[in-house]
Amino acid sequence: MKETIRPALVSLAVFTVLCGFVYPLVMDGIAAVVFPHQATGSLIRDRDGHVVGSELIGQPFDNPAYFWSRLTAEANYDASNSTGTNLGPSGFVNDRGQLGPNQTLARSAKDRIDALRAADPTNTQPVPVDLVTSSASGLDPHISPAAAYYQVGRVARLRGQPADAVRKLVDDHLEGRTLGILGEPRVNVLLLNRALDDRFGPSKPNG
Amino acid sequence: MTATGIGQIILYAIVLVALGIPLGAYMARVYTGQATFAQRVLGPVERLFYRLFGIKPDQEQSWKQYAIAAMVFNLLGIVVVYLLQRMQAHLPENPNGLANVDPRVAFNTAVSFGTNTNWQAYGGESTMSHLVQSAALGVQNFVSAATGMAVLIPLIRGFTRRHADTVGSFWVDLTRPTLYILLPLSIVLAVFLVQQGVPQTTDGKETAALLDAQPGTPPADARPGTIVSPVDDQPRDATRGGVNGPASPDQGGRESPPVINQPIAVGPVASQVAIKQLGTNGGGYYNVKSAHPLENPTPLSNFVECLSILLISGALCFTFGRMIGSRKQGIALLVTMAILLVPFVALTLQQEQQPSPALSSLSVDAQASALQPGGNMEGKEARLGISASALWSTTTTAASNGSVNSMHDSYTPLGGMSPIFLMALGEVSFGGVGSGLYGLLIFAIVAVFIAGLMVGRTPEFLGKKIEAYEMKMASFAILVPVAAVLLGAAFACLVDETYTKALSNHGPHGFSEVLYAFVSQGNNNGSAFGGLTASGTFYATAGGICMWVARYWIILPTLAIAGSLAKKKIVPPSSGTLPTTGPLFVVLLVGVVLLVGALSFVPALALGPIVEHLVLHP
Known part of the structure; x- marks a missing residue:
C-alpha cells in the first residue's frame, strides 16, 4: 500500500x-x-467608460421602440444566473390528467404574439418562431434576420422614421454563416438597438 | 433537414477524421514511450515528476497493482474535491463571496468529476468559487480523462504481450498523456476560444447598465434546476415585450425599483472549457454549459468545441490500430462507432426541424428559410439554430461528454430520445476518452464469443483466446451500468414524493427527465434534462452512487481482462478465425451493441419519449 x-x-x-x-x-x-477585450467578457463601454453591456450577452427590451430579444427563463437577462426554461413539448392540459402539448409553452408564445400585435396592429404576418420561444441560455444576444425584419415596421413608426432607413440598419447588422456553412444568420439585438439610438436619437424611456 | 445542416455535419466528419489520423499516430508514440517534440521540451519535467512521486518509470505493475493505484488516486482526488467545496468560503480566489457548497451537492459533484461524468447538480457561476473551478474541478477534468485513457492502454498491451505478468505503470500512463496530449491541446484550444470571445480572467463579475431599464421584478431565486417560468398568471401590459411580468402586488403594495443593471459573471472560463470538451468531461463553467454565449460565443467556436468532443475518442481508434500493428482493426472500430452514431444524428435533426405542437394553433412561422432556422427553437440559441444543436446533442451523448449547447429537456420527444438511447448504449460510440474504446472492445469480446458459439469454435480476438474468465468480466462491465440505471430510475419512481417534487414537467416527459438523469449518471455522461432538480438528497445521493458504480465496475473488470490477456500466448490466425477487420465483424459488433441496449432500455423508453410522441401525434 x-x-x-x-x-x-x-x-x-x-x-x-x-x-x-x-x-x-x-x-x-x-x-x-x-x-x-475578449478576456474580460467583450464589454461595451460608453464615452465615459461605463460598462453598458457585452457584445455577447443579450439584454431585455420591452420598449416597443426597440427591437425585442428572445424570450428568456432568466428574468432581466441576469448573466450571473444562466438557465433555460426546460419546458418539455408535452404536459397536462387539464386537471383531469389529460395529456397534450405543453400549455405553458403555448401561453408564453401567445403572450408574446399578443404583445407584438398590440404594439403593431397592422402587422398580421405569422411571427418568426425564435421570437416566441425562449433561448437555451436565457441570455441569447441574437434573433434571426426574419425576427428582426418582422419588427422593422413597428420600430420605424414609433421612432417616426421611414421603414427603409430602419431596414437598412438591420441589413448592416446582419451576421452571416461562418464560412458560409456554420451556424445561422442572425442579428445582435443590443448592438442593433444601440445603433438605432445613435442614428435616430435615444428613445424616450419606456416608449 | 436543411442542405446547410447536412453540409455542416459532413464538414464535421471530414475535419474529425483529418485531425484524428495524425493525433492518433502521435498518441501511439506517447504511449509507447517514443520521443516526441513535446517530450524534448517537457522531458525534464516528466522525469522530475517521477522523482517526486518516488517511482521508477520502467517499473511495471500487475493488473491488480495497476487497479489499486488507479482507485487510490481517484479516491484521493474525490476527497480533495469534496473538501475544497465544503471550505470554499474560507479559501482565497472567491471574488463573488460564494458560500460553502451543500454537503449532498458537494458529494455528488466530487464523485461526478472524479469519475469523468461531470453531472452538475449545481449552477456553476452561482455555486463554485474560482478556486474550486480551477484547483478542484479543473484538475479532475485533466486527471479523470487521463485515468480513462490509462485504463485503455493496459487492455491494448494485453492484446500485444504474451506470457506477461505486468500491464504497465499507472503513474507513467497518467503522467505522459496529461503532459503530452491533454495540456498542449487544451492550451491551443483555450487560446482559440479566448480569441472567439470566451472570457479568461481573474475577475469575478462585471455590471452593465441596461439600455432599456426594466420594470421592477425582483431577480428570481435561481437555485440550480429551478425553473423560472417566463409566464405568470398576472395580467400583463400587452403593449410591452412580454419579457417580464409586472411587479407582483403581494410585495407590500409598492413596486420594486426598476432593474437598471445586468450582472455578468466572468472568470477563468476558456481554460476550463477547453479541457472539459477535450477530456469528455462536459462540466460547464456556467449553468447552461456551452449554450452560454460566453462559453460558446460563435458558430466557429461551436464547431471547434463540438469537434473536440469526439476528437480524442475517435483518434484513439487510430492509436489502437498502430499499437496492435493492424491499422485496419482501428478503422473497423471507428466505423462501428460512426455507424452507431449517424442514424441518431439524422433522427434528432429531422425531429427538431419540426415545429413544436404547442405552437401549432398560433400564428407562428416555423418554416426553415434563408432568414431563419425555423423548427423547434425552444431551448436553442439563435446563432446555432437547429442543425448545430442537433449535432451537438447527439455527439455529446455518444461521447460521454455531456456538455450541451441547447436544452435537451425542450427537445421533441423523439429528438430527445436519441441522446437517451446513445447514452444507454453504454457510451461506446466514441464514448469517453479511453473509456469509449475499452467499452467497445469489451463488446467486441462478446461479439467474437457469440460468433464462436455459432460456429462451435473457441473464440479468438486479435490472437488471444477468449475464455470463461474474460466473458464473466465482460458481462460484469456491460450489465452493471444497466442495472444501476434501471434500478435507480425505478426507485426514483417508487419514492413518489421525490419523483414528482423534483420535476418541472409531468406525465411521460417527467418520466423521461428521471430516466435521463439515471442514464446520464449511470453511464458517466453528465448531460441532463435540466428540468429535474438534482440537488435534493435523493437525486444527489443516488446519482453519486450510480456514477461511482458505473465507472469503477467497468474499470476493474476491464483491467482484469487486460491482466488475463497479457498472460496468454498469441495464437496465429487459422482458417476458422473470424476476421475482425471486415464488414462482417462490424455488422456483428453493431448488432451486439444495439441488441444489448435495446433489450435493456426499450421498455423504459416506451414509457417516456415514445408514449409522449404518440400523445402529441395521435
Whole structure:
C-alpha cells in the first residue's frame, strides 16, 4: 500500500499545481496580453467608460421602440444566473390528467404574439418562431434576420422614421454563416438597438 | 433537414477524421514511450515528476497493482474535491463571496468529476468559487480523462504481450498523456476560444447598465434546476415585450425599483472549457454549459468545441490500430462507432426541424428559410439554430461528454430520445476518452464469443483466446451500468414524493427527465434534462452512487481482462478465425451493441419519449 500512497498523494498535488494553478494562470496571462477585450467578457463601454453591456450577452427590451430579444427563463437577462426554461413539448392540459402539448409553452408564445400585435396592429404576418420561444441560455444576444425584419415596421413608426432607413440598419447588422456553412444568420439585438439610438436619437424611456 | 445542416455535419466528419489520423499516430508514440517534440521540451519535467512521486518509470505493475493505484488516486482526488467545496468560503480566489457548497451537492459533484461524468447538480457561476473551478474541478477534468485513457492502454498491451505478468505503470500512463496530449491541446484550444470571445480572467463579475431599464421584478431565486417560468398568471401590459411580468402586488403594495443593471459573471472560463470538451468531461463553467454565449460565443467556436468532443475518442481508434500493428482493426472500430452514431444524428435533426405542437394553433412561422432556422427553437440559441444543436446533442451523448449547447429537456420527444438511447448504449460510440474504446472492445469480446458459439469454435480476438474468465468480466462491465440505471430510475419512481417534487414537467416527459438523469449518471455522461432538480438528497445521493458504480465496475473488470490477456500466448490466425477487420465483424459488433441496449432500455423508453410522441401525434 505504501508504494501506492506516496505517488498518489504527490501526483495529485503536482497535477493540482500544474493543471489547477499554472495552466489557468498562464492562460489568464496570455489572454490579458493578446486578447484583453475578449478576456474580460467583450464589454461595451460608453464615452465615459461605463460598462453598458457585452457584445455577447443579450439584454431585455420591452420598449416597443426597440427591437425585442428572445424570450428568456432568466428574468432581466441576469448573466450571473444562466438557465433555460426546460419546458418539455408535452404536459397536462387539464386537471383531469389529460395529456397534450405543453400549455405553458403555448401561453408564453401567445403572450408574446399578443404583445407584438398590440404594439403593431397592422402587422398580421405569422411571427418568426425564435421570437416566441425562449433561448437555451436565457441570455441569447441574437434573433434571426426574419425576427428582426418582422419588427422593422413597428420600430420605424414609433421612432417616426421611414421603414427603409430602419431596414437598412438591420441589413448592416446582419451576421452571416461562418464560412458560409456554420451556424445561422442572425442579428445582435443590443448592438442593433444601440445603433438605432445613435442614428435616430435615444428613445424616450419606456416608449 | 436543411442542405446547410447536412453540409455542416459532413464538414464535421471530414475535419474529425483529418485531425484524428495524425493525433492518433502521435498518441501511439506517447504511449509507447517514443520521443516526441513535446517530450524534448517537457522531458525534464516528466522525469522530475517521477522523482517526486518516488517511482521508477520502467517499473511495471500487475493488473491488480495497476487497479489499486488507479482507485487510490481517484479516491484521493474525490476527497480533495469534496473538501475544497465544503471550505470554499474560507479559501482565497472567491471574488463573488460564494458560500460553502451543500454537503449532498458537494458529494455528488466530487464523485461526478472524479469519475469523468461531470453531472452538475449545481449552477456553476452561482455555486463554485474560482478556486474550486480551477484547483478542484479543473484538475479532475485533466486527471479523470487521463485515468480513462490509462485504463485503455493496459487492455491494448494485453492484446500485444504474451506470457506477461505486468500491464504497465499507472503513474507513467497518467503522467505522459496529461503532459503530452491533454495540456498542449487544451492550451491551443483555450487560446482559440479566448480569441472567439470566451472570457479568461481573474475577475469575478462585471455590471452593465441596461439600455432599456426594466420594470421592477425582483431577480428570481435561481437555485440550480429551478425553473423560472417566463409566464405568470398576472395580467400583463400587452403593449410591452412580454419579457417580464409586472411587479407582483403581494410585495407590500409598492413596486420594486426598476432593474437598471445586468450582472455578468466572468472568470477563468476558456481554460476550463477547453479541457472539459477535450477530456469528455462536459462540466460547464456556467449553468447552461456551452449554450452560454460566453462559453460558446460563435458558430466557429461551436464547431471547434463540438469537434473536440469526439476528437480524442475517435483518434484513439487510430492509436489502437498502430499499437496492435493492424491499422485496419482501428478503422473497423471507428466505423462501428460512426455507424452507431449517424442514424441518431439524422433522427434528432429531422425531429427538431419540426415545429413544436404547442405552437401549432398560433400564428407562428416555423418554416426553415434563408432568414431563419425555423423548427423547434425552444431551448436553442439563435446563432446555432437547429442543425448545430442537433449535432451537438447527439455527439455529446455518444461521447460521454455531456456538455450541451441547447436544452435537451425542450427537445421533441423523439429528438430527445436519441441522446437517451446513445447514452444507454453504454457510451461506446466514441464514448469517453479511453473509456469509449475499452467499452467497445469489451463488446467486441462478446461479439467474437457469440460468433464462436455459432460456429462451435473457441473464440479468438486479435490472437488471444477468449475464455470463461474474460466473458464473466465482460458481462460484469456491460450489465452493471444497466442495472444501476434501471434500478435507480425505478426507485426514483417508487419514492413518489421525490419523483414528482423534483420535476418541472409531468406525465411521460417527467418520466423521461428521471430516466435521463439515471442514464446520464449511470453511464458517466453528465448531460441532463435540466428540468429535474438534482440537488435534493435523493437525486444527489443516488446519482453519486450510480456514477461511482458505473465507472469503477467497468474499470476493474476491464483491467482484469487486460491482466488475463497479457498472460496468454498469441495464437496465429487459422482458417476458422473470424476476421475482425471486415464488414462482417462490424455488422456483428453493431448488432451486439444495439441488441444489448435495446433489450435493456426499450421498455423504459416506451414509457417516456415514445408514449409522449404518440400523445402529441395521435
